[in-house]
Amino acid sequence: MLAYKGFQKDLTCLGYQFVEKQWNRTEKANCRANGFHCAENPLDCLVYYPAWKTSVYYQVKANGDLDEDAVDSKISCTELFLERKLEFVQLLFAGLKFMVVNPKRRWSKIVRAEEGDADQGYAVVRGKNPRVCGKKEGDILVIAREKADSVDIERGAVYIIDGVNFHPGIWYDVNGKIVME
Known part of the structure; x- marks a missing residue:
């Protein structure tokens, strides 16, 4: 599944060190408790990583056990592949594209x-x-x-x-x- 994720500049998130261009794996995926979190709507990354000047954003592949959040487009997964780093303007453009393709989906905050x-x-x-x-x-x-x-x-x-x-x-x-x- 195609998704988006924010990180600290060193590619860490909640203490976990992610690696580009390889599958990062964990045991369980529950949006409220564990797993690797990402978002189907690129703009939702800014809810969790709002300090865009000190964060980095990636287009990712989410795989394995998946759990969706009822709050927004957040997903928890057991396998995450960091496919492509996005400049901030690219993340925003991807968010615009998401709205065009999915006009009836809940708006990002x-x-x-x-x-x-x-x-x-x-x-x-x-x-x-x-x-x-x-x-x-x-x-x-x-x-x-x-x-x-x-x-x-x-x-x-x-x-x-x-x-x-x-x-x-x-x-x-x-x-x-x-x-x-």
């Missing part, structure tokens, strides 16, 4: 409805008429517009506040256009 600003260097906003604002250069903005008559995503975008194309303190829509108050 980090997704804001209709509007949001980059309070920790990023913002993820979804809705019928969403708007998003960055505070400083380098902020990453993810925006997803739903269809008028359903929760299906009809358009999504990722913008980086660069001071040239996108500016701090300005509200943008999914087309990259400035939205007036």
Whole structure:
């Protein structure tokens, strides 16, 4: 199963040292108690590893005994393969893709409805008429517009506040256009 996982920069999680490009194995998988934890929704990694500047994120394969969490998309497994390291913007883009492919799934706790600003260097906003604002250069903005008559995503975008194309303190829509108050 394809999933995503956050780690400390040294690839540790709760004291366990993970190794890239090989199967990491443990005995039991229970989301509440043990096993290797990962998330089906990439954005849920930010619930558990919110300090993105001091964390690393991977696309992983979860295998073996699997146990799912009823709270979000967290999974516990007995076998975990660290497939590919993701830059932070890649993790956010993967989260946007997850929303597009799975529009009816429960939203990650980090997704804001209709509007949001980059309070920790990023913002993820979804809705019928969403708007998003960055505070400083380098902020990453993810925006997803739903269809008028359903929760299906009809358009999504990722913008980086660069001071040239996108500016701090300005509200943008999914087309990259400035939205007036």
